[in-house]
Amino acid sequence: MNRAAMTASQKDFENAMNQVKLLKKDPGNEVKLKLYALYKQATEGPCNMPKPGVFDLINKAKWDAWNTLGSLPKETARQNYVDLVSSLSSSLESSSQVEPGTDRKSTGYETLMVTSEDGITKITLNRPAKKNAINVEMYHEIMRALKAASKDDSSITVLTGNGDYYSSGNDLTNFTDIPPGGVEEKAKNSAILLREFVGCFIDFPKPLIAVVNGPAVGISVTILGLFDAVYASDRATFHTPFSHLGQSPEGCSSYTFLKIMGPAKATEMLVFGKKLTAGEACAQGLVTAVFPDSTFQKEVWTRLKAFAKLPPNAMRISKEVIRNREKEKLHAVNAEECSVLQERWLSDECMNAVVNFLSRKSKL
Numbered sequence: 001m002n003r004a005a006m007t008a009s010q011k012d013f014e015n016a017m018n019q020v021k022l023l024k025k026d027p028g029n030e031v032k033l034k035l036y037a038l039y040k041q042a043t044e045g046p047c048n049m050p051k052p053g054v055f056d057l058i059n060k061a062k063w064d065a066w067n068t069l070g071s072l073p074k075e076t077a078r079q080n081y082v083d084l085v086s087s088l089s090s091s092l093e094s095s096s097q098v099e100p101g102t103d104r105k106s107t108g109y110e111t112l113m114v115t116s117e118d119g120i121t122k123i124t125l126n127r128p129a130k131k132n133a134i135n136v137e138m139y140h141e142i143m144r145a146l147k148a149a150s151k152d153d154s155s156i157t158v159l160t161g162n163g164d165y166y167s168s169g170n171d172l173t174n175f176t177d178i179p180p181g182g183v184e185e186k187a188k189n190s191a192i193l194l195r196e197f198v199g200c201f202i203d204f205p206k207p208l209i210a211v212v213n214g215p216a217v218g219i220s221v222t223i224l225g226l227f228d229a230v231y232a233s234d235r236a237t238f239h240t241p242f243s244h245l246g247q248s249p250e251g252c253s254s255y256t257f258l259k260i261m262g263p264a265k266a267t268e269m270l271v272f273g274k275k276l277t278a279g280e281a282c283a284q285g286l287v288t289a290v291f292p293d294s295t296f297q298k299e300v301w302t303r304l305k306a307f308a309k310l311p312p313n314a315m316r317i318s319k320e321v322i323r324n325r326e327k328e329k330l331h332a333v334n335a336e337e338c339s340v341l342q343e344r345w346l347s348d349e350c351m352n353a354v355v356n357f358l359s360r361k362s363k364l
């Protein structure tokens with residue numbers, strides 16, 4: 001993963017320091033030492049204090065923790081501190097005074113709701129007024145949430161949407177924020193971001209489940225091939241209108257969709273932009289199971305809560321056995337798709353499609 005793009009800001013760091021003070025449960029000495037060490041490394045750099053004497057137990061433990069970080073860069077220490085606090089906020093809050101059935105919400109996200117309860121970390125895309133279109137901030141926040149979920153004490157992780165849509169895919173206004181280097185620089189930066197984003201799904205270590213509550217478009221569909229299970233409401237549809245938008249497949253779909261549904265059906269979706277119903281997507285293997293919308297949430301969450309009670313290490317290791325031999329291939333596919341897209345974004349076909357949407361001349 002590109003660490004530079006993931007570096008926490010000074011403000012994130014300060015927020016995390018405040019969050020630590022608000023933790024309702026003591027995280028234990030081991031974690032406190034880790035926090036201390038990361039804080040010192042982030043603010044002062046590598047430990048060059050003299051080692052305390054053997055009988056000065058507390059200061060020696062602190063010194064050891066700090067010294068272990070060696071020459072870890074300040075920015076990385078700051079990011080690790082923010083990640084650790086974020087995972088503590090969700091895991092400790094979830095195991096403390098939570099009323100049954102009440103989700104605990106983690107703070108620090110603008111475009112997501114992230115909760116952790118009953119062994120499940122739930123990441124909810126939360127821009128319902130924009131049909132959960134994924135803007136640049138949301139790409140970053142999803143990566144951050146996945147990273148925290150990979151380290152927290154939940155067994156499984158779920159991605160879902162708030163409102164009537166699961167997600168309308170890439171926010172097309174992402175293409176309007178042109179940097180000083182012009183559209184070429186924008187395309188290059190977008191390809192870097194996309195590659196890093198998809199890479200997080202390829203590498204995610206725990207069972208990852210999509211709860212597709214409504215229509216799904218573009219990248220929110222393609223990455224489903226990297227999930228371990230996909231549950232859909234019968235109101236959901238699956239649409240990848242890349243040719244309509246002058247674009248090409250991403251999210252490793254040029255590989256995963258062919259494996260899942262075969263080249264003929266994959267071509268209908270990825271090249272001709274055929275929109276599938278939930279039932280069709282299930283018949284083609286992209287979706288695990290479909291539920292009537294009226295009982296969708298109840299049925300899915302009952303099922304997921306049962307899964308989350310299974311031994312977490314066994315689930316993680318089984319996923320590793322199933323997925324690991326594909327990882328290298330998936331990263332190569334991801335890199336290739338992003339580099340093709342980088343060119344596509346500069347094409348007249350793509351630019352016209354975006355302008356048409358933004359000037360409301362076209363919709364899917």
Ligand SMILES: CCCCC/C=C/CC(=O)SCCNC(=O)CCNC(=O)[C@H](O)C(C)(C)COP(=O)(O)OP(=O)(O)OC[C@H]1O[C@@H](n2cnc3c(N)ncnc32)[C@H](O)[C@@H]1OP(=O)(O)O
Nearest residue numbers: 129130131133168169170171172173190194218219363364
């Ligand atoms: C870093 C870059 C990585 C790039 C990775 C590439 C990914 C590829 C893709 O994901 S391609 C898919 C892109 N998505 C689309 O083309 C969808 C565009 N949206 C629509 O066609 C329609 O909005 C709709 C069919 C999803 C829903 O139509 P409906 O009539 O029900 O609702 P509205 O159009 O009125 O939408 C409500 C408001 O939401 C805004 N909006 C919806 N989707 C997007 C989007 N993808 N990008 C930006 N904005 C979106 C819409 O503009 C409305 O906003 P307003 O109320 O302010 O007008």
